[in-house]
Amino acid sequence: xxxxxxxxxxxxxxxxxxxxxxxxxxxxxxxxxxxxxxxxxxxxxxxxxxxxxxxxxxxxxxxxxxxxxxxxxxxxxxxxxxxxxxxxxxxxxxxxxxxxxxxxxxxxxxxxxxxxxxxxxxxxxxxxxxxxxxxxxxxxxxxxxxxxxxxx
Amino acid sequence: xxxxxxxxxxxxxxxxxxxxxxxxxxxxxxxxxxxxxxxxxxxxxxxxxxxxxxxxxxxxxxxxxxxxxxxxxxxxxxxxxxxxxxxxxxxxxxxxxxxxxxxxxxxxxxxxxxxxxxxxxxxxxxxxxxxxxxxxxxxxxxxxxxxxxxxxxxxxxxxxxxxxxxxxxxxxxxxxxxxxxxxxxxxxxxxxxxxxxxxxxxxxxxxxxxxxxxxxxxxxxxxxxxxxxxxxxxxxxxxxxxxxxxxxxxxxxxxxxxxxxxxxxxxxxxxxxxxxxxxxxxxxxxxxxxxxxxxxxxxxxxxxxxxxxxxxxxxxxxxxxxxxxxxxxxxxxxxxxxxxxxxxxxxxxxxxxxxxxxxxxxxxxxxxxxxxxxxxxxxxxxxxxxxxxxxxxxxxxxxxxxxxxxxxxxxxxxxxxxxxxxxxxxxxxxxxxxxxxxxxxxxxxxxxxxxxxx
Numbered sequence: 086x087x088x089x090x091x092x093x094x095x096x097x098x099x100x101x102x103x104x105x106x107x108x109x110x111x112x113x114x115x116x117x118x119x120x121x122x123x124x125x126x127x128x129x130x131x132x133x134x135x136x137x138x139x140x141x142x143x144x145x146x147x148x149x150x151x152x153x154x155x156x157x158x159x160x161x162x163x164x165x166x167x168x169x170x171x172x173x174x175x176x177x178x179x180x181x182x183x184x185x186x187x188x189x190x191x192x193x194x195x196x197x198x199x200x201x202x203x204x205x206x207x208x209x210x211x212x213x214x215x216x217x218x219x220x221x222x223x224x225x226x227x228x229x230x231x232x233x234x235x236x237x
Numbered sequence: 238x239x240x241x242x243x244x245x246x247x248x249x250x251x252x253x254x255x256x257x258x259x260x261x262x263x264x265x266x267x268x269x270x271x272x273x274x275x276x277x278x279x280x281x282x283x284x285x286x287x288x289x290x291x292x293x294x295x296x297x298x299x300x301x302x303x304x305x306x307x308x309x310x311x312x313x314x315x316x317x318x319x320x321x322x323x324x325x326x327x328x329x330x331x332x333x334x335x336x337x338x339x340x341x342x343x344x345x346x347x348x349x350x351x352x353x354x355x356x357x358x359x360x361x362x363x364x365x366x367x368x369x370x371x372x373x374x375x376x377x378x379x380x381x382x383x384x385x386x387x388x389x390x391x392x393x394x395x396x397x398x399x400x401x402x403x404x405x406x407x408x409x410x411x412x413x414x415x416x417x418x419x420x421x422x423x424x425x426x427x428x429x430x431x432x433x434x435x436x437x438x439x440x441x442x443x444x445x446x447x448x449x450x451x452x453x454x455x456x457x458x459x460x461x462x463x464x465x466x467x468x469x470x471x472x473x474x475x476x477x478x479x480x481x482x483x484x485x486x487x488x489x490x491x492x493x494x495x496x497x498x499x500x501x502x503x504x505x506x507x508x509x510x511x512x513x514x515x516x517x518x519x520x521x522x523x524x525x526x527x528x529x530x531x532x533x534x535x536x537x538x539x540x541x542x543x544x545x546x547x548x549x550x551x552x553x554x555x556x557x558x559x560x561x562x563x564x565x566x567x568x569x570x571x572x573x574x575x576x577x578x579x580x581x582x583x584x585x586x587x588x589x590x591x592x593x594x595x596x597x598x599x600x601x602x603x604x605x606x607x608x609x610x611x612x613x614x615x616x617x618x619x620x621x622x623x624x625x626x627x628x629x630x631x632x633x634x635x636x637x638x639x640x641x642x643x644x645x646x647x648x649x650x651x652x653x654x655x656x657x658x659x660x661x662x663x664x665x666x667x668x669x670x671x672x673x674x675x676x677x678x679x680x681x682x683x684x685x686x687x688x689x690x691x
Contacts, residue, residue, distance in 0.1 A: 086628050092267070121423055122422055122423065123422075123427065125432060140316045145253075146523075149522040152521070152522065152524075159646065162277045169395075170386075171541075171545055172392070172393045172396040172397060172400075172541065172545055173392050173393065173395075173396040173520075174389065174392065174393070174528060175523060175524050177526075184678060185678070186525070186526035186527065186677065186678055187389070187393060187524060187527070187528045187677040187679065188538075188541065188542040188678060188679045189542065189679040193548050197538060198611070199611070199615070200540055200542055200609065200611045200612050201542075201609070201611065202541065202544050202545060202548075202609075204259075204406065204545065204546075204619050204622070204623070205406065205542075205619075213420055
């Protein structure tokens with residue numbers, strides 16, 4: 086009787102230990118693997134363009150630091166991503182639109198794919214005026230190619 | 238006299254079993270395993286190249302700093318300031334490229350001699366993992382100099398990892414389920430290649446991958462002994478005792494030391510006559526044009542120029558599934574150790590090669606001459622661009638033909654021979670086109686001389 090009780094207790098302790106060790110191990114594994122994913126990655130901050138009159142009229146200007154093309158005409162200003170939707174190379178301005186040096190994807194002036202392996206059209210970003218009066222681009226947003234921030 | 242001979246042999250066996258270096262081998266090696274035209278010594282050459290990589294790599298780590306600001310300068314210092322640094326870096330580079338070539342030749346040798354058959358299936362799988370690790374080691378090492386080549390090769394590579402998005406975008410589920418983005422974040426620690434990517438690749442390149450490789454190499458060599466030495470034809474299978482066998486020491490030892498010497502001489506010679514390239518410092522705003530990855534990835538780059546998802550992910554994954562599953566689908570152990578499984582197999586290999594050559598060439602001519610689907614039907618759905626292109630058509634037709642051969646010959650080994658030959662030849666052709674016939678904007682040029690001047 087006493088012996089049977091002891092065995093029960095022993096197996097209870099054994100099973101509890103197994104559960105606890107498994108849970109601890111799982112938690113440790115999760116927190117370990119979690120380390121491979123940085124919390125702050127690819128946060129998109131708004132970009133201040135400054136005075137829109139800096140950009141030449143009827144022209145696409147390349148912003149090297151942000152990989153953006155800024156288009157300005159007499160009515161307003163628009164911003165389009167200069168990153169190819171295929172494999173992330175930086176597009177060059179061509180006569181008909183944009184061209185990728187890596188695998189030859191071509192886009193028109195509206196950022197629509199004309200040829201090549203690019204899976205998506207280019208993203209146009211929202212341009213707006215911040216509270217301090219500066220013109221800003223929000224790379225976290227997307228707007229139709231026809232949208233234009235009317236600056237003048 | 239004979240007694241003396243036995244005594245002498247016993248003594249030698251004793252020396253062998255007490256000696257660590259000779260312990261990697263069995264004390265006796267079958268005559269067939271010593272035939273140079275059976276193995277070409279490729280596995281052992283790979284081992285020696287790995288040694289060269291470790292020895293030169295240790296020196297490079299001492300002088301290299303894995304930081305975006307200083308990495309490029311530290312590599313320049315290795316080349317121009319560190320005494321002998323240029324030779325060490327060249328050796329590291331050329332030995333790594335040697336590993337790529339030899340690892341593929343080794344794969345080809347092991348496949349065509351049917352050495353994955355019988356109990357060797359596990360060792361084949363380990364070998365394929367080692368092949369992948371060799372490629373990953375090369376790729377991770379590519380980023381470290383932080384030059385233009387490094388930056389854009391890894392930008393393209395990490396976006397290939399993210400190209401599962403092409404599929405999830407079409408299904409409209411990327412916001413909830415994004416395996417592509419997950420993989421990219423794991424690989425480069427962010428959205429674009431920067432310091433996190435460099436740190437990660439450094440850790441992968443100098444610790445994780447070499448250690449994994451070392452452990453797997455140990456298992457790989459150990460399995461050869463467990464499986465009864467190198468594979469040999471069925472007629473020798475019953476040679477269990479000392480007959481038809483040579484003592485590993487000294488015959489095998491001298492052969493291997495000779496190979497080691499040859500490997501070092503070849504790498505050293507290459508390092509003396511050719512410098513490892515180093516372009517300008519990485520510039521995230523201007524890709525090289527053409528932005529080409531290392532030459533051994535240009536076959537894949539040719540495929541991704543049709544579609545990132547099918548060419549970079551789907552077809553290579555199918556290829557890996559094929560490689561991993563060969564020994565489990567094909568159990569015709571009677572073909573073990575025989576080059577091309579005899580005359581019938583050789584004929585089949587020849588025909589498969591011709592078929593693959595013509596098929597790939599026709600598709601290349603059509604694509605280069607008339608453009609892709611999007612040039613024929615502007616505004617066509619991305620589904621078609623992704624699923625109907627030379628990468629998927631080639632892979633699909635190869636699988637169909639292999640299945641047809643399996644039904645006709647009732648032999649899985651013959652089907653495996655066909656599929657392996659076809660895929661190998663296609664890989665070679667796509668790589669050749671990527672290396673020599675693609676210029677700015679990935680357009681077709683017969684030679685570099687025709688490239689437009691900018």
